Amino acid sequence: MEITARCCGKEMQEYGACVASHPSSWQQRCQHLKAKVAECTSSLPVIQKIRSECSVEFAEFERCLREHQASTDSCSARMSCFLACAETVDLRDMEEGAVPQPS
Numbered sequence: 001m002e003i004t005a006r007c008c009g010k011e012m013q014e015y016g017a018c019v020a021s022h023p024s025s026w027q028q029r030c031q032h033l034k035a036k037v038a039e040c041t042s043s044l045p046v047i048q049k050i051r052s053e054c055s056v057e058f059a060e061f062e063r064c065l066r067e068h069q070a071s072t073d074s075c076s077a078r079m080s081c082f083l084a085c086a087e088t089v090d091l092r093d094m095e096e097g098a099v100p101q102p103s
Contacts, residue, residue, distance in 0.1 A: 004047060008040035024070045046094055054085035 005012055015037050018030035041047045051058055061082045064075035 003044065004037075004041050007044055008037055011037045011040045019072070023072075026072075027066065027069045046091055049091065049094065050086045050089050053089050054082055057082040057085045 011033070015030060015033040018033050019026040022029045057078070061075060061078040064078045065072055068074045
């Protein structure tokens with residue numbers, strides 16, 4: 001999440017604001033912003049590796065969000081599982097510069 005926030009912070013903020021503003025219809029109303037976040041992150045090798053190695057946890061989290069659109073708080077356990085998996089991914093073999101440092 002920290003990497004995504006650093007590299008795609010603007011897109012994540014816009015998406016988060018949209019979700020917060022439309023608690024019962026965010027899946028439909030914010031789809032275009034979700035796509036912008038995905039587009040931004042898809043080019044980052046670090047994110048690609050995390051999504052690959054934690055694909056099961058990520059898929060379960062996304063499924064929970066789809067099934068509980070009006071109460072996304074009920075997906076916090078799934079999100080925690082995905083984040084816990086992401087923390088275990090060994091990123092030491094990533095190219096120098098693959099994880100941009102803050103200015």
